[in-house]
Every structure is written in C-alpha cells, then in structure tokens.
Amino acid sequence: MSVLVTGVAGFIGFHLAAALLRAGQRVVGIDNLNDYYDPALKRARLDALPEGDFQFIEADLAEAAGVRAALAGAGPFEAIVNLAAQAGVRYSLEHPEAYVRSNIQGFLTVLELARHSEQPAHLVYASSSSVYGANKKLPFAVGDPTDRPVSFYGATKKANEAMAYSYASLYGIPTTGLRFFTVYGPWGRPDMAPYLFADAIFAGRPIRLFNRGEMARDFSYIDDVIAGVMAAIARPPAADEAGVRHTLYNLGNSRQEPLRRFLSVMEQAAGRTAIIEELPMQAGDVTATHADIADSRRDLGYDPATPIDVGVPRFIGWFRQYKGV
Template sequence: MTIFLTGAAGFIGSHVAEALLSRGERVVGIDNLNDYYSVDLKRARLARLSGRTGFDFIEGDVADRAAVDAALKRAASLGGPVTGIVHLAAQAGVRYSLENPYVYADANLMGQVVMLEATRGLDALTHFVYASSSSVYGANTKLPFSTDDPVDHPVSLYAATKRSGELIAHSFSHIHKVPTTGLRFFTVYGPWGRPDMAAYLFCDAIMAGRPIRVFNEGRMERDFTYIDDIVAGVLAALDHPAAPDARGVPTKLYNLGNHKSESLLRFIEVIERALGRTALKSLEPMQAGDVPATYADIEATRRDLGFDPATPIEVGIPKFVAWYKDYHGIA
C-alpha cells in the first residue's frame, strides 16, 4: 500500500514524508521544485529522504494532468495500490499573490482539481487529505477562529484560492463520495522552514545586522504552530477518513494551530534570546492582504483527531534557531 504525497520537497511535506516513513509507510512524493524560494533548500530536504527505505520521488507539477496520472501509475507500480493521498503542494505566500496571481490559479486551483479528478481511478483510495490555510478567515474579528465561522471575505488572492480549494473538495466529495479532509494550517515554523516566513526572515536579518520589518508597528498576533505538532495533526487526519456529514457528504475541515495567539514582539524576543543578539526593528504599516491576528479554535480537532499541540514558542524557536545555524554553518 502506498501514500501519495504532493509537495514532498516542501517544508511541511518533507516532514510528513519522514513521519510516514518512520511508521513503516510506503511513500511516493511529487514536487515541481519551483524557484519561489531556494531550490537548494528543497533538494537538501529531499536528500534527507532519499536514503530512506520506502521513499521514491517523482519531479512533476500537480497542475499537469498527464504528469499526475503518470506519477500515480508509477506510484502503484513501485509500492502497490495508492490508499491515501496527502496533497500539500501549493503556491504559498500572501504577499507574493499580489505580484504573481497567475501561479496561484495554476497551483492552488488547477492543482486541486487535477489531484481530485485523479482519485477517480484509484479503487483502493480511502482518504484525500489536503492543505488549506488560516488565511481563509480573512478579516474575521471573532477570536479564536472556528471552522464554523463564515469565510466569505478573503483579503488576499492566496486566501481566496485556498477557500476555493475547500469548496472544490466539498463538491467532489458530494458527487463522487471520496472522503476529503482539509487542514487549515496556522503559521507553521520549525527546522527546514521556508525562507519567506517570519522566523527565517528575522534570523537572516538579525545575523546580518539588518533591521527586521515589523508590520503594523508590531501590533500583530499569530498562532505560531511548531512543525512536529502540525505533522502529528496531518497523520491523525489521514488515519481518520471523513465520515458523511448530515447531508451525506464525506468531507471535513479542521484547524491545525497551537491554540495560543502570540504577540509578534514576543515572538521576536524569543528569537533574539535564542540567537544571543538584539534585533534592529523597522516599524512599518500593515501590508495589503495581511490581518492583525490569528488564533485557532481546535476543539473539534482535539475531539475528532486527538490533536494536542505540545510545543510553545519558548521550545520551538530555539530548535529552529539551532537548525538555522547548523544549515548555514554558523558557529
């Protein structure tokens, strides 16, 4: 039996692959290795997986129908029928969606449609788990964010594509009865993290003696979630195929967050302490497409999946900083 994992060279994807392999799963990963951020970092993540028994990698684009069909056939030939799909491949980044909107339509919309349609030929498939985002909550002011809240007012194209992906999955499950579960990730950080995310950007700037950009003049709060907790949530979701809802549609949505909203300035303080350096701060206005606060209601995730995040930033940030220094050869 095989788990087909998209975005395998990505931050979350590579960690999920490692966790699946550690529990004895056969994993076939696909990634297009695009240059949105360092391809060397993506290849370094893959290098950690390449020697693991049960892992195979296929370079390909999830928005390419022929490539996905060929990859799924190869996956089945390598490890047996595909029983689960974890679809994490996406074009990430709120601010970049203002600059290059077309790649979001390709990766996040077409990619979702292609991956779901590809499941129709997989007789052994039991569950399709996919990545959504806390950004779907848009300008909502009620905290914490609940999956029962309305999400009809996205404030970025990225958020709009992620919400659209949820609706596409719902319609697919309604028609074809394939169980689908969407996971709304809340500001994930940790070792092997993305260079466009706050923790990495702040470390880069502090180590180089450059000012860090602090948006909304620091009046920001985020539900920062450590990668190990996210991975545990992804695997728990995969292991619990969505049951039919009141309308008979086998689809679910869950928040994966730390259930604690941290001040951005507090987050910076913990990074400063871990690095042993003080940050220079450039206080800037709120950026287009951004929101002042995020905070995950995880009651349903705890109840249904046993999800129990256990890593505060005081523990997670030093682990990220230790990896950052090692990866960049900093003593």
C-alpha cells in the same frame, strides 16, 4: 499503508514524508522543485529524509497528463495528501496567476487522481488560516464565516475547500481539509517570518515589522502539526447529514503570541539583538490569528504541546547548522 504526498520537498511535505517513513509506510512524493524560493533547500530536505520505501517524482501538478503518466504503476494509494501549493499572502498580490495555476489547476489534478484511484483513497489537503480573512472573532472556529478572504492566496484556499466538498459529494471521495496556522520549525520556508527574522538577525539587517509590530499569530510548531496530519490521515471522515464525507479541522497551537514576543524569544535564542524597521500594515495581511482546535482535539486527539519558548530555540539551532552561522 501507501501514501501519495504532493509538495513533498516543501516544509510540511518533507516533515510528513519523514514521519510516514519512520512509521514504516510507503511514500510516493511529487514536487516540481520550483524556484519560488531556493530549490537547493528543497533538494536538501529530500536528501535528509530517513531511509524507507520512498519514491520521488519531479512533476508539475498543473500538467495533468504528465502527472498521470509519471504515476502510472505507482499506486494504488490508501491516502493522498495534497501539500503542494503556491504559498505566501504577499506574493499573491503581484503574481495571482501563479496561484491559479498551482492552487486551482494543480488541485483539480489531485482531485481527479482521487476520483480515478484504483481503490478508494482518503484525500487530505492543506487549507489555511487565511480563509478566515479579517474576522474579528477570536479564536477562529471551523464554523466561522470564510466568505471574505482579504488575500488572493486565501481565496484560492477557500476555493480548494469548495472544490473538495463538491468532489466528495459527486464521487463519494472521503476528503479532509486542514487549516494550518503559521507553521514554523526546522527546515522552514525562507519566505516566512521565522526564517526571515533569523536571517536578518544573523546578517545584521533590519527586520521589517508591518503594522509597526502590532500583530499576533498562532505560531504552530511543525512536530505538533505533523502529529495532527498523521491523525487526520488515519481517520477518514464519516458522512454528514447530506451523506457527504468531507470535514475541516484547524491545526494551530491555540496560543496567540504577539509578534514582538516571538521576536524577543528569537533574539534570546540567537544571542543577538534585532534591528527593527517599523512599517504600516500591508495589503492582504491580518492583525491576528488564533485557532480554536476543539474539533481537532475531540476527533483527532490533537494536542499541540510546543510553546514558542521551546520551538524557537529548536528552529534557531537548525538555522545555525544549515546556514553555518
């Protein structure tokens, strides 16, 4: 199988490319290596990919003509996996234009690539648990309301789902959206809580706990999530009652963990005590997430098996090695 992976130097993109290469697949990866966080980490991920049939293209998906030119002769692809995005709920409060450029304009480029593919390609794309907004019903099920996102990032991910459905309806493209829930693990993003917490613990800096730490997340270990993505790639959706080949899945751990317990496990793994700074709730954030993965279990055989007591020490082991602490 030949697979196009966008955002290949990102956290999930890197791990997916590695899994595909280990499975003997051909991978073409695109990334713009932007400086939202240190590009050195992105380059280090690329350097850490296993040997295999891999081609890297540095390109910005928002520049459609440049992407088309860069991909000339690289296809055809049996699957296109869009993991490129401007991520982060809090960053979207100050830089909404970056989210329109990457998550809307860039995703349109991906949809057009799928539309004009030399052969039918299954489009798998990253959505987010952020589409559920401040829903009070837990766990979040795929059929729950997603029309009231509380962050602009979540709004762009909801827009991605609508855009994908329209292209599936108009052009017959099989599309699968994956709503990720707080993915963590080795090579994780420096703007996410696990990395921020670890960095602060080892540096002796305070950890900022919003809502005074009264929060809970469905922390999902990267290996479990990648198994779900691989299963989704291999299973293009059947047509729905309207004849449209589009579906959505939650990929979470389906275990809701209090933020303070997550931090306690990290302290134990690091062998150090965190300094805590309690702060009020921040705009655009939610108090709790929890994934209902019944559909993912049934259709994809998705079976996350890594609790934070196992995943966090693995992450800390990588963090120590990468940062030299």
